[in-house]
Amino acid sequence: MRILGVSAFYHDSAAALLEDGRLVAAAQEERFSRRKHDARFPAHAIDYCLAEAGIGLDAVDHVVFYDKPFLKFERLLETYLAFAPRGFRSFRMSMPLWLKEKLFQKRLLREALAKHGPHVDWDGRLLFSEHHLSHAASAFYASPFDEAAVLTMDGVGEWATTSVARGSGSSLEMQREIHFPHSLGLLYSAFTYYTGFKVNSGEYKLMGLAPYGEPRYRQQILDHLLDLKPDGTFRLDQDYFDYCTGLTMTNERFDALFGGPARKPDERLTQKHMDLAASVQAVLEEAVLRLTRSLAEETGSRNLCLAGGVALNCVANGKILRDGRFDRVWIQPAAGDAGGAVGAALAAWHLHLGKPRESPGGRDAMRGAYLGPAFSDEEIAARLGRCGARFTRLGEEGLLARSAADLAAGKALGWFQGRMEFGPRALGARSILGDPRSPTMQKTLNLRIKYRESFRPFAPAVLREDVADWFELDCDSPYMLLVADVVPGRRRAMTPQEQALFGIDKLNVPRSEIPAVTHVDYSARVQTVHRETNPRFHELIARFKAATGCPVLVNTSFNVRGEPIVCTPEDAFRCFMGSDIETLAIGDCVLSKDEQDPALKLDYKNAFEPD
Amino acid sequence: MFSLLNELWRFLRTRKKYWLWPIVVVMLAIGGLVVLTHGSAIAPFIYTLF
Numbered sequence: 001m002r003i004l005g006v007s008a009f010y011h012d013s014a015a016a017l018l019e020d021g022r023l024v025a026a027a028q029e030e031r032f033s034r035r036k037h038d039a040r041f042p043a044h045a046i047d048y049c050l051a052e053a054g055i056g057l058d059a060v061d062h063v064v065f066y067d068k069p070f071l072k073f074e075r076l077l078e079t080y081l082a083f084a085p086r087g088f089r090s091f092r093m094s095m096p097l098w099l100k101e102k103l104f105q106k107r108l109l110r111e112a113l114a115k116h117g118p119h120v121d122w123d124g125r126l127l128f129s130e131h132h133l134s135h136a137a138s139a140f141y142a143s144p145f146d147e148a149a150v151l152t153m154d155g156v157g158e159w160a161t162t163s164v165a166r167g168s169g170s171s172l173e174m175q176r177e178i179h180f181p182h183s184l185g186l187l188y189s190a191f192t193y194y195t196g197f198k199v200n201s202g203e204y205k206l207m208g209l210a211p212y213g214e215p216r217y218r219q220q221i222l223d224h225l226l227d228l229k230p231d232g233t234f235r236l237d238q239d240y241f242d243y244c245t246g247l248t249m250t251n252e253r254f255d256a257l258f259g260g261p262a263r264k265p266d267e268r269l270t271q272k273h274m275d276l277a278a279s280v281q282a283v284l285e286e287a288v289l290r291l292t293r294s295l296a297e298e299t300g301s302r303n304l305c306l307a308g309g310v311a312l313n314c315v316a317n318g319k320i321l322r323d324g325r326f327d328r329v330w331i332q333p334a335a336g337d338a339g340g341a342v343g344a345a346l347a348a349w350h351l352h353l354g355k356p357r358e359s360p361g362g363r364d365a366m367r368g369a370y371l372g373p374a375f376s377d378e379e380i381a382a383r384l385g386r387c388g389a390r391f392t393r394l395g396e397e398g399l400l401a402r403s404a405a406d407l408a409a410g411k412a413l414g415w416f417q418g419r420m421e422f423g424p425r426a427l428g429a430r431s432i433l434g435d436p437r438s439p440t441m442q443k444t445l446n447l448r449i450k451y452r453e454s455f456r457p458f459a460p461a462v463l464r465e466d467v468a469d470w471f472e473l474d475c476d477s478p479y480m481l482l483v484a485d486v487v488p489g490r491r492r493a494m495t496p497q498e499q500a501l502f503g504i505d506k507l508n509v510p511r512s513e514i515p516a517v518t519h520v521d522y523s524a525r526v527q528t529v530h531r532e533t534n535p536r537f538h539e540l541i542a543r544f545k546a547a548t549g550c551p552v553l554v555n556t557s558f559n560v561r562g563e564p565i566v567c568t569p570e571d572a573f574r575c576f577m578g579s580d581i582e583t584l585a586i587g588d589c590v591l592s593k594d595e596q597d598p599a600l601k602l603d604y605k606n607a608f609e610p611d
Numbered sequence: 612m613f614s615l616l617n618e619l620w621r622f623l624r625t626r627k628k629y630w631l632w633p634i635v636v637v638m639l640a641i642g643g644l645v646v647l648t649h650g651s652a653i654a655p656f657i658y659t660l661f
Contacts, residue, residue, distance in 0.1 A: 070622045077631065077638060099643060103615060 001353075002059060004049065005345030007066040007134075007337050009105065011037045011200055014338035014422075015045035016371075017053055017060075018345045021355055023142070025052035026371040026422040028338045031567040036611060037201060038564075041112045042341075048373055050116070057117030060125070064348040066340030067131035069105040071158035073098060075180055079244050087245030127352060129344040131157025132308070133174060135332075138343030139307035140167035141350060141357060142365040143330040149299040151291060154308035154336075155185035155200075162291070162308075166299060170350045170357035181244050182235045184287055185310050187226060190241060191280040193249035195273045196263030201611045207315055208456050210281035211521040212503050213274030217258065218282045224257055226283060232291030265610075269455070271503050281315060288316045289323055296325035304329045307343070311335040311481070312424065314525050318483035321475070333369040333479035334423035342422075368533030369479060370429055372420030375569055380587035383569040388600055391589040399588050400536070404543035406583045407553065410435050412449055414558055414584040416572045417536050421565070425480045426557035427527060428461060428537035430565050430572075432581060434516060434554035435544075436460055441516035441554055442507075448580040451605050452561040455504050459525040460517035461555035463541050467528050470514070470552055480527040480555075486512045491522055516554050527555060562608030578604025 005016040008029075016026035025048065030036055032044030050057060076098070080091050101108065110122045129137070135152040150165040150172070161183035164176045192202045195209070222228060227235045238244060242251040248262075255261050263273060292304060304326040306317065312335050321329045332339050349355050375383070377393070384391055394402060407413055413433045421427045432449060434441045436458075446454050459480050460470075468474040473484035490513045498509045512518040531538045545551040558566045560579055566572045569586055576584045576591065577600050584591040623631055 070619065074622075074626065074628065074631065077634060081634065095638075095641075099639070103619075106618075 001061045002053070002055065003345045003348050004046065004057075004060045004063045005066065005134075005341035005343070005348075006042060006046070006063060006109070007340040007344070008041050009039055009102065010337060011039050012336055012338040013039055013042040013045065014334070014341040015042045015049050016341040016345050016422075017049040018349055019053060021346075021349045021357070023342060023345075023365055023367070023371065025049040026334070026342055027373065027420065028422070028564075030564040031372065031420065034564055034571070036562060036564050036608070041108070043112065043115070046116060052373070057113065058120050060117070062125050062127055062348055062352075063109070063113060063122070064127045064129055064344040065105070065109060066129055066134040066337070066344040068128045068158055069102055071130070073103060075156075075159050079181070083245045090245055090247060093247075127348055129347045130160075131340065132160040132163040132177065133172075133347055134340040134343035135307040135335075136163060136165040136167075136174065136305075136343065137172060137347035137350070138334070138339045139305035139311075139330070139332045140165070140172055141346040142332060142342060143167075143303075143305045144360045144362045144364045145303040145305065145328065145330065146359050147301060148303035148305045148330075149295045149301040149326075150305045150307075151295060152306070152308040153184050153288070153310035155189060156180045156183055161185060164291075164295060166301075167305065170355065172347070172351065178233060181238055181241070184234070184284060185308070186241070186243060186249070187236060188280060188284055188310070188313075190243070190249040190254070191276055194254065194258070194262045195276055196265050196267060196269075198265075198611060199249060203309070204312070205453065205456065206277045207281060207313055208519075209269070209274055209277040210315070211278070211519050211523065212455065212506060213271065213276070213278035215279040215282040216275045217279035220257065221279055221283045226287070228283075228287055228290065230290065231294040232287055232289075234287055269504070274503050284310070284313065285316045285319050288313075289319060292320050292323065293325050302327040305332070306330070307332040307335045307339060309336045314481045315483045315523070317481055318523075321482060328475070329482075330364060331479065331481040333366055333421075333425065333427075333481065335481070336424065338423065366422075366479075368530070369421045369423050369425075369427055370419040370533065371422040372429075373567060374419040375587065377587040377589070380569045380589055384573060384586070384589060384591070387570055387573045388597060389573050389591055390595045390597070391586075391591045393588050394590050395588050396536070399585055399590060400540055400543050402590055403540055403583070403585045404547055407433060407435055407544050408547045410438050410441070411582040412445060412580065414572060414576050414581045414586070415537070415540075416558065416566065416569065416584070416586040418534070420567055423479070425527075426555065426565055427478070427480065428529060428534050428555060430558040430567070431461075432556050432558050433461075433540075434458075434556075435548075435550075436514035436516040436552050436554045437548070437550055439510045439515050444580075445516075445554065445556060450556065450560055451579070455507060457519045457525070458517050458554045458556050459527060460514065460552045461527045461529050461537070461541065463538065463545065463551040464528040464530050466545070466551040467526065471524060471526050473526055476530070477526045477528045478530060478533065480525055483523050483525050485522045486514065486518050486524055490514070491518075514550065514552050517552065560604045560608065562611045563604075574602060575604065578602035578607065
């Protein structure tokens with residue numbers, strides 16, 4: 001039996017295909033359409049999933065949409081009513097969208113699906129899951145646990161913004177919810193907006209900015225914005241926010257509380273913005289820890305599953321793990337809305353159809369998140385040839401030797417191997433890699449290759465067997481969703497002058513033996529690399545270790561700022577020619593920048609709208 | 612449109628929110644007017660609440 005999960009129409013559209021309960025393919029639409037956070041119906045992602053399984057849409061038994069549009073409409077109406085007459089302008093602007101499109105989502109879905117499978121009666125096959133149930137199912141059913149407590153947190157789904165569930169075998173029982181407008185995700189997004197970043201994509205930046213600041217506004221947030229109870233439940237004081245009725249996240253009272261208007265995206269970042277980032281991060285961590293502590297007490301479970309956009313806050317995730325209330329924490333790698341496609345399909349399989357769940361035996365169902373398209377070596381060579389690329393085919397041994405040597409020589413390496421990752425992180429299938437020991441690598445990658453803000457940190461990919469020698473972490477973190485500190489023995493002591501530095505000035509001070517992946521507070525967003533899920537990437541790092549003694553590489557996504565991560569060899573070649581990546585290892589082909597036709601160089605610096 | 616109204620009615624009945632029905636109808640009517648007088652359906656908001 002085959003089930004297709006679909007998330008669409010809000011942000012990060014995606015499709016995922018289950019065959020007899022096993023996840024065989026999943027991909028985000030943005031990777032194919034080349035439009036970041038593409039919210040349109042995921043026609044290309046569906047085509048890919050079907051092609052991967054070698055079937056047509058008529059062979060799919062159920063299509064499951066990841067949320068319930070009518071419930072969202074109900075929330076919308078009740079919110080407008082509760083705040084009326086405020087919010088009329090917002091109502092006037094949103095109604096056309098609902099009346100023309102969103103209320104007719106079932107019909108839209110049927111019509112879109114009919115293009116893929118014209119002779120199928122979709123009425124009986126089209127199902128709708130609830131947004132937070134989809135998140136919870138993606139967290140629990142895909143996890144390596146037989147039983148677990150499940151916590152999902154995001155901006156908002158239909159009504160729920162935070163939910164607690166209990167998973168055991170094939171059952172998943174939603175137990176409690178916190179409803180809109182009270183939302184940790186929206187609180188974080190409000191500060192993302194106020195500090196001048198884009199809501200829905202700039203939250204990572206705010207998290208990255210936090211270690212440069214001091215949490216000076218923490219108490220102010222707790223006193224005025226967030227009523228946080230001992231068990232982690234909370235309420236937001238809507239007097240300071242505008243998102244229920246207006247067109248922005250925050251209002252004048254919020255501005256007055258923090259001493260000025262929101263930062264414009266092109267304005268300079270100051271210490272105040274860093275302090276705000278540190279403060280909201282501290283508050284978020286406190287709220288999340290209170291929630292997980294009460295959940296541990298209440299359920300008695302030693303396993304925790306997380307999903308929803310807030311679960312992408314890997315700093316908070318690391319604190320949950322170190323808090324020790326749960327022995328094991330598993331976070332769905334596609335914790336945002338894209339992962340809702342996986343969860344919707346899994347919820348239909350186990351809950352709607354009542355299919356049993358085999359014991360996962362300690363292994364998760366995401367298969368390293370390598371669930372997207374792959375290309376054979378022959379196909380890659382043919383496609384690169386058509387692009388005008390000059391390359392050498394080296395075979396496995398030559399490819400690894402050359403790649404490891406280039407990395408050890410300090411070069412930036414584009415690494416395109418095997419199936420593309422599902423979720424927001426590049427995990428060694430569509431990655432740009434570098435030497436973490438280099439004190440200039442972070443700046444080079446940020447400014448000359450990714451074209452992004454200089455303060456943003458990079459993540460280390462480390463051999464699983466060596467992780468505890470380098471980081472204060474001794475468990476799997478295959479999806480780069482846990483933050484841990486570099487071990488004290490590998491840190492570099494600061495001089496008194498360096499310690500006196502503030503804000504971004506701290507950035508240029510090397511903090512450890514691997515400065516390119518060590519944030520200013522010694523933290524790192526760790527990815528453990530496992531031979532079982534990505535043998536070629538594992539071997540590459542092992543070779544780099546043999547050459548340098550260091551089992552760690554810088555791993556960042558293969559794209560420039562504002563561009564979706566590359567999907568095809570052509571995307572990779574264009575990004576290679578549009579940035580300062582020096583070597584590209586793609587399948588068994590290796591490309592050197594200095595051997596390429598200069599006429600094929602592209603200007604990628606301004607090719608994409610900044611995120 | 613009638614099938615939509617029918618589905619909405621069934622939805623409100625399941626949710627036991629009968630009190631929303633007249634509001635839905637009035638809002639749909641007002642919303643319909645807004646659509647008729649304006650035109651393009653463009654997402655208005657920085658956060659996709661809607």
